Amino acid sequence: MRLGTVLATLTAGLAAATCLTAAGPASAGPAHAKNSAPAHACSPYVSLDRFSDVLDKTTYDGTFAGNFSALAVDRDGSLAALGDRSSLFRLDARTLRPKAAAHLADEKGADLDSEGLVVDDRDGTRLISSETEPSVRRYARDGEILERLPVPSSLLVTPAGRATANQTFEGLTLLPGGHRLLASMEYAISGDSPGIVRFQTWQRTRGGRFRLAAQYAYRTDAGLGVPEVQATPDGRLLVLERGFTSGVGNTVRLYLADLRHATDTGGIENLTGRPDVHLVRKTLLTDIATCPSLGATAKQPQPNPLLDNIEGMTVTGHDRTGRLKVLLVSDDNQNATQTTRFYFLRVRV
Template sequence: MSVRGFSDALDKTHFQDAYVGNLSSLSVDRHGRVSALSDRSKVFELDRRLKPSSVVSLADEAGRSLDSEGLVIDRDGTRLVSSETEPSVRRFSASGQLLGRLPVPANLAISSTGGILNRTFEGLTLDHTGRTLTASMEGWLRSDGIDTRRFQTWERRGHGEFEVGPQYAYVAEKGYGISEIAATRDGRYLVMERSFAASVGWTAKLYLADPRGASDVSGVSPLTAGQEGVRFMGRTLLADLAGCPAGDAVSKVPGQGNPLIGNIEGLAVVDQCGDRMRVLMVTDDGESSTEITRLYDMNVRLPRR
């Protein structure tokens, strides 16, 4: 991985009276336009300079705001948005009208024995065929080992609705949560793991996950790393962002190691040619005076399958 550049131009700014921050996801439509999702139920479309050109508000069935974390722009322009507090995946029109909601397996629901509030569907991605949607759990289920994460898929049949597909198992770095995933053209996933500790500040690592040959763990509970009879997704470290040159980046976080790194929550592939990819990333500032909304422009090279 190499850094093409970064920008703090969106930090602590407003657009049409909406705060441009709390950004939790990035998505690219079929025309190459980038949108950013705020976890305060706002979707900002960005222009070529990556500045807001429009904003749309989202709400649930009762008209309440969402803890919106993952964003996918489908081929027809509708928005698929995940929330980590139920968890849920809802479909919205480009203008923000609620169109429907995808089914979620009972073992992932907060009300079940396995759910953990604010640690569920943090990441969301759609493969390049438009047929497989995947949500990643930020944290673990109470019934599972603390390093295990579940990836839930949905499969689209023809041009119809998404139906629940397999769940896959993933082992995360100890102490790290998955903040975002992005599908690659060959069926693998970029996986952003990030962590915070007062002694070192934010840390972030980019991995590549391969679901080929992985078990469907929908009916497996408990789920622990190394569990007999369960094949976890393959996992390869692509980059430890602590090793990226910081350039003139600054950080307001006390004790922050590499000042380039913040609370990275958004990740989107904007271009891919063979094994070479251009990736955008964004941080969530949480409207905190010590955090920065930062956009990153990165080059990533994938290892061969």
């Protein structure tokens, strides 16, 4: 988020404000997870290998190497890192050091509030969401705009639609097989119950373009928004939920979500008092505050000094036991009291 995280009130009233029903009860964790906790465990399902502050308050070729809002694995094995001030970096996957940087712009040459990133394995093009309008555009590697995807009018920022500025498309992911793209709204639109956010999908056509497809509703924990989503190899979603309370710090939780059996909400105007609507099922994997700090320090109060404004996430592979290797990154907002930090997790789903 370009101007910092939205303050979270973390009151239970937000969760109680809706009558929508989930597509099944959330459990304490994946049903088939092992009971034994791994080293550096955050929970029975998530462990922290290490963290790195190597890029904190650094520049590359005159561009500030921070404000990171999204990550993706490129086809050559390097990392693509998206800054929310129209910068796209190529990072060395081992050292995290920048190797290249490109500037992004809209059709009129204006900067983006760039938040979500997908590298399309078919041709290496980049799909990038901006929460200004919001929008999703396809870019060539050199930054040329190739396509702009349609967006439902209700998800546009008011007065064009019902969304609030700076609270729109944050997460972006391509589901396995490459046929469906999904973008997550960060917060609820006007007319929907607080805490109910919409996930919009697009279907790839035979010509390779994307058309609007199903939409789903997801309930966040009280006071939290969704800064990122990432597809797992089996078609489920890793969902980050995040909030900030002044004087306390960040809340960041990692959930596993399942779109199956969720209602297509694309034709439903208001998601308030709709017991017939089945939400995306979610299961808590971990609260990042429970991870070992591993010597991390914080520049402002935090429940755990490891925490910061975590906003980007990508799946980089899996280990020999089948656990997913997941990389997170925080958005420091180019602020002296925040840190650009990478987190190397292993996640059992």
